[in-house]
Amino acid sequence: MNGHIRITTLGTSHGSPTRERYNTSTLIEIPGVGGFLADAGTPVLASLVRKGFPIGDLKSVFITHMHEDHFGGLPDILKEWVKKMPREKRLTICLPEPEAMETIFAFTELAHQKIYREMFDIRGITRESAICFPELTVYAVPTDHFSMANQNYPSYALIFETRGRKILLTGDLNRDFHDFPVGTEADLVLCELTHYQLEKALPIFAGEKFGKLVFTHIGNAWHGAEAEARFRDMVSILPYPAVIAHDGDVFELP
Numbered sequence: 001m002n003g004h005i006r007i008t009t010l011g012t013s014h015g016s017p018t019r020e021r022y023n024t025s026t027l028i029e030i031p032g033v034g035g036f037l038a039d040a041g042t043p044v045l046a047s048l049v050r051k052g053f054p055i056g057d058l059k060s061v062f063i064t065h066m067h068e069d070h071f072g073g074l075p076d077i078l079k080e081w082v083k084k085m086p087r088e089k090r091l092t093i094c095l096p097e098p099e100a101m102e103t104i105f106a107f108t109e110l111a112h113q114k115i116y117r118e119m120f121d122i123r124g125i126t127r128e129s130a131i132c133f134p135e136l137t138v139y140a141v142p143t144d145h146f147s148m149a150n151q152n153y154p155s156y157a158l159i160f161e162t163r164g165r166k167i168l169l170t171g172d173l174n175r176d177f178h179d180f181p182v183g184t185e186a187d188l189v190l191c192e193l194t195h196y197q198l199e200k201a202l203p204i205f206a207g208e209k210f211g212k213l214v215f216t217h218i219g220n221a222w223h224g225a226e227a228e229a230r231f232r233d234m235v236s237i238l239p240y241p242a243v244i245a246h247d248g249d250v251f252e253l254p
Helices: 044-051 074-084 098-111 145-149 198-206 225-235
Strands: 005-011 025-030 034-040 058-062 091-095 120-124 130-133 136-143 155-162 165-169 188-193 213-218 242-244 249-253
Touching: 005 044, 005 165, 005 188, 005 213, 025 044, 034 074, 034 155, 044 074, 058 074, 058 130, 074 091, 074 098, 091 098, 091 130, 098 120, 198 225, 225 242
Parallel strands: 034 058, 058 091, 091 120, 165 188, 188 213, 213 242
Antiparallel strands: 005 025, 005 249, 025 034, 130 136, 136 155, 155 165
């Protein structure tokens, strides 16, 4: 790996996997530090294994909100960590409803695999969050995803700041796009493309200062060559490059 920060879209589907796309997960690798997962949809462990990423290099998992397509791969991560890592090695898991982890631990143990809780540092994500690691600080920005179903549960966009670079990952948004974190300058933005109409969001995107906009969590309307051609025509008005991600795509920041 060169000295660049590497971002891999391991899974890029919406709420259900498709023949071409796994559930959502993104790996951010910082040279000399390690890897950080943003969301952990299935089959995230298999994606890491196929990529050749050692589980021991994983430093933390961040979950943007408690929908299964974003956290369903956590049991595999827990099991692999306990099987492969020494008992004193810790993995940090950050999520907006930390009380849910006991249920996830218990589910994992249904396979008669003891999960040692002390191997995991569980942290809650809140609007006041500034979660710090060596050379990385992660900030949480509240979103309003659950109100679409008349529910009041927390959901967050995440801002990763490292080595003078900023990565914004939106998580899932509201269908009216009112909760997009406007005014967040970023070198790379990973934005979902399922729950809102792109044509209505484009004027907002056009006013933002981004280095590159990468769409992930891709809705069915944007699957296939014809849809992607329409997408490229629509985003050509933006003052920076914008692309649809696919499983396994890699983006780098020097």
